[in-house]
Amino acid sequence: MQELVSDCFRKAFSNPLLDTLDDAALLPAVGRRLAMSTDGYTVTPLFFPGGSIGTLAVHGTVNDVSMLGAVPRYLSAAFILEEGLELETLYRVVNDMAQAARTAGVRIVTGDTKVVPKGFADKIFITTTGIGEILVEDPPSGHRAGPGDAVLLSGSVGDHGLTIMAQREGLSFATDVESDSAPLCGLCGRLLERVPVHVLRDPTRGGLASTLNEIASQSRVGIRIREDAVPVHESVRSGCSFMGLDPLYLANEGKCIVIVPGASAEEALAIMREDPFGREAAVIGSVTEEQPGRVVLETAIGGERLLSLLEGAELPRIC
Amino acid sequence: MQELVSDCFRKAFSNPLLDTLDDAALLPAVGRRLAMSTDGYTVTPLFFPGGSIGTLAVHGTVNDVSMLGAVPRYLSAAFILEEGLELETLYRVVNDMAQAARTAGVRIVTGDTKVVPKGFADKIFITTTGIGEILVEDPPSGHRAGPGDAVLLSGSVGDHGLTIMAQREGLSFATDVESDSAPLCGLCGRLLERVPVHVLRDPTRGGLASTLNEIASQSRVGIRIREDAVPVHESVRSGCSFMGLDPLYLANEGKCIVIVPGASAEEALAIMREDPFGREAAVIGSVTEEQPGRVVLETAIGGERLLSLLEGAELPRIC
Numbered sequence: 001m002q003e004l005v006s007d008c009f010r011k012a013f014s015n016p017l018l019d020t021l022d023d024a025a026l027l028p029a030v031g032r033r034l035a036m037s038t039d040g041y042t043v044t045p046l047f048f049p050g051g052s053i054g055t056l057a058v059h060g061t062v063n064d065v066s067m068l069g070a071v072p073r074y075l076s077a078a079f080i081l082e083e084g085l086e087l088e089t090l091y092r093v094v095n096d097m098a099q100a101a102r103t104a105g106v107r108i109v110t111g112d113t114k115v116v117p118k119g120f121a122d123k124i125f126i127t128t129t130g131i132g133e134i135l136v137e138d139p140p141s142g143h144r145a146g147p148g149d150a151v152l153l154s155g156s157v158g159d160h161g162l163t164i165m166a167q168r169e170g171l172s173f174a175t176d177v178e179s180d181s182a183p184l185c186g187l188c189g190r191l192l193e194r195v196p197v198h199v200l201r202d203p204t205r206g207g208l209a210s211t212l213n214e215i216a217s218q219s220r221v222g223i224r225i226r227e228d229a230v231p232v233h234e235s236v237r238s239g240c241s242f243m244g245l246d247p248l249y250l251a252n253e254g255k256c257i258v259i260v261p262g263a264s265a266e267e268a269l270a271i272m273r274e275d276p277f278g279r280e281a282a283v284i285g286s287v288t289e290e291q292p293g294r295v296v297l298e299t300a301i302g303g304e305r306l307l308s309l310l311e312g313a314e315l316p317r318i319c
Numbered sequence: 320m321q322e323l324v325s326d327c328f329r330k331a332f333s334n335p336l337l338d339t340l341d342d343a344a345l346l347p348a349v350g351r352r353l354a355m356s357t358d359g360y361t362v363t364p365l366f367f368p369g370g371s372i373g374t375l376a377v378h379g380t381v382n383d384v385s386m387l388g389a390v391p392r393y394l395s396a397a398f399i400l401e402e403g404l405e406l407e408t409l410y411r412v413v414n415d416m417a418q419a420a421r422t423a424g425v426r427i428v429t430g431d432t433k434v435v436p437k438g439f440a441d442k443i444f445i446t447t448t449g450i451g452e453i454l455v456e457d458p459p460s461g462h463r464a465g466p467g468d469a470v471l472l473s474g475s476v477g478d479h480g481l482t483i484m485a486q487r488e489g490l491s492f493a494t495d496v497e498s499d500s501a502p503l504c505g506l507c508g509r510l511l512e513r514v515p516v517h518v519l520r521d522p523t524r525g526g527l528a529s530t531l532n533e534i535a536s537q538s539r540v541g542i543r544i545r546e547d548a549v550p551v552h553e554s555v556r557s558g559c560s561f562m563g564l565d566p567l568y569l570a571n572e573g574k575c576i577v578i579v580p581g582a583s584a585e586e587a588l589a590i591m592r593e594d595p596f597g598r599e600a601a602v603i604g605s606v607t608e609e610q611p612g613r614v615v616l617e618t619a620i621g622g623e624r625l626l627s628l629l630e631g632a633e634l635p636r637i638c
Contacts, residue, residue: 024356024387024449026458030349037343038395038448040433068343076357078446080399083635112446114359116636122439127397127431129357129448130343139345316402317435 004113008091009077012098013108017074025109027074033134035070037061040127044317046093048167050159050178053126054096056253056319059183060204061130062104066188067200067256069139070132075101077128078112082121093124104183106130135192140259144198145219149287150265152258154187154272155180155280156231157208161250162239164318171243176235182254187275191258195268199259204319207249209307211257212295220292225285225307228300248297249310251318259287323432327410328396331417332427336393344428346393352453354389356380359446363636365412367486369478369497372445373415375572375638378500379523380449381423385507386519386575388458389451394420396447397431401440412443423502425449454511459578463517464538468606469584471577473506473591474499474599475550476527480569481558483637490562495554501573506594510577514587518578523638526568528626530576531614539611544604544626547619567616568629570637578606 010018017025041057051059058075065072077097081090101108138144159180166177184202191197199219203211208230216223232240232247240247254277260268265283272278285298295307329337336344360376370378377394384391396416400409420427457463478499485496503521510516518538522530527549535542551566559566573596579587584602591600604617614626 024354024383024389024451026387026453027353027355029352033348034346034450035343036346036393036395036429036448036450038397038429038446039431040397040399040446042399042433042435042439064343068345070343074355076355076448078357078359078448080359080361080444080446110355110357112358114361114636116361116441119438120361120441121444122435125399125440125444127357127359127399127446127448129355129395129397129446131353131355131450132343134345317433 012094015107017109035065035068035132037064038129042317051181052096054093055100055181057126057128058100061128062183063202065130065132066185070134072106072132074109074131076110080125081115083118140197140200142218145259145287147289150262151285153284154256154278156233158236158247158250160253180254182277187278195264201257206310209248210310213309217293222288222291223295226298229284231280331413334426336428354384354387354451356383357448361636370500371415373412374419374500376445376447377419380447381502382521384449384451385504389453391425391451393428393450395429399444400434402437459516459519461537464578464606466608469581470604472603473575473597475552477555477566477569479572499573501596506597514583520576525629528567529629532628536612541607541610542614545617548603550599
């Protein structure tokens with residue numbers, strides 16, 4: 001196990017903070033307030049078009065820290081491995097993590113590995129925890145949406161959720177669908193520097209519809225969304241139609257909802273579109289006083305319907 | 320799942336930082352350097368005399384942060400639950416964690432829960448990550464042991480390891496053995512305030528012998544230990560003798576090795592013995608120039624032998 005740790009993890013993640021070999025990392029002082037977030041990753045399959053459990057374990061936590069208005073700085077990574085796991089699989093996952101961390105500008109500074117006997121886990125589970133530095137005096141929060149605010153989305157929805165489902169079902173139509181697994185820290189950092197951001201949230205499990213409902217409920221406001229303004233890739237739309245799914249409820253792993261004062265909407269949109277992970281950003285709706293706690297969808301054919309929270313059992317192990 | 324989270328976790332762990340319900344916690348600025356540590360807990364059985372996976376998940380990470388010379392402040396907790404887990408079991412574990420966190424003076428500020436289908440995990444796995452505030456200019460490190468230093472131990476060894484083994488084997492002799500699962504942050508904090516501490520390490524997996532070897536290797540010094548100075552409870556000694564085990568290689572979950580200049584040994588010992596988790600503290604040996612990288616045991620009958628690193632497979636899922 002010691003050889004495994006030095007060979008695999010330390011080579012891939014090497015940095016001066018990790019390399020001291022103690023059981024914890026010693027980090028420089030951070031003058032500002034901190035954001036801390038943790039997530040367990042149990043996705044199956046481990047590898048899929050557009051990413052892997054390794055990219056998700058970095059992007060997911062980096063994004064959760066970013067959503068609090070912070071620049072992610074440090075990650076820890078704890079692995080639970082099933083005995084008999086092929087080393088090649090572990091190396092691929094760890095290299096994906098190292099690459100994703102470099103792109104996101106975070107350092108993996110400490111970690112842990114536990115091995116459980118065969119049959120007591122499913123290949124690899126990863127838990128990452130991120131620490132970030134809060135950038136602004138009034139950080140964005142799910143409580144801060146107000147009437148007159150604009151609701152923006154950084155790109156298309158449904159890509160990750162549909163990709164995982166198609167992989168599990170072995171559906172051949174889905175050859176051109178891929179996960180949107182991506183780090184949002186750059187996009188969010190630039191937004192926070194230049195625009196008063198009220199809410200930042202990444203619509204992961206439960207999708208856009210569920211996350212908008214959480215915001216409406218936390219802020220006690222209504223949210224109106226225009227169906228034809230929400231970007232959905234054609235491949236996702238046709239895959240969803242085939243499988244009877246609604247892309248608004250599918251998980252995303254590289255998208256964020258941004259709520260800003262109406263007057264700042266155009267500036268926010270321009271900043272988002274400059275980012276490699278925000279090229280398809282769009283204004284998708286607005287915050288209202290009416291129907292507090294509810295999300296109303298204006299449909300493409302001119303009608304209206306309530307978008308409720310996802311009901312029933314959600315697909316397990318989507319991330 | 321949402322009900323589970325609010326009912327179980329938020330009630331048990333409630334504090335103002337956790338209660339904002341966002342995906343990450345917003346923490347006050349910390350003026351000093353930070354320590355960060357993470358550990359996955361997969362112990363079986365979940366409950367045992369002296370503790371549970373819940374107490375370990377708090378104490379283990381609190382102790383890792385403490386060993387870097389930091390006061391642990393915040394913990395995150397990520398749960399991987401096997402579908403079908405009895406809720407009563409989860410409640411017991413979570414309450415153990417909440418109680419352990421209160422005793423250690425840390426707050427659980429953010430968390431995550433994933434459920435995997437039956438057969439893809441073993442009841443409960445927990446990963447905790449801790450952040451602490453570094454107390455001193457020159458924090459203790461495995462690299463800082465020097466010739467002339469004294470080696471102290473905060474109490475008896477082998478209790479946790481033997482307890483878990485006895486539970487698994489269903490051995491009835493072991494009725495008076497219990498895990499030493501305990502938080503060491505108070506003891507370490509007071510030591511650091513008053514004594515120049517060179518090394519702090521908790522001898523968990525691999526036991527006292529393995530941890531001393533790691534220190535000897537990192538600091539390139541020799542370490543001499545007197546066998547009869549190492550506290551071992553009589554019940555552990557007889558249990559080990561029955562099972563053919565050496566208590567020096569068994570895991571501990573509430574003990575630390577403290578290395579200080581020889582001249583500070585008595586003061587350090589007095590401070591340790593004042594602490595509820597250091598009453599049996601002892602000076603067990605010293606650091607030497609001879610045999611760098613090696614640990615020599617002076618046996619009770621007057622001989623000497625090298626204490627090597629633990630060889631062969633270690634017992635899985637001990638913590």
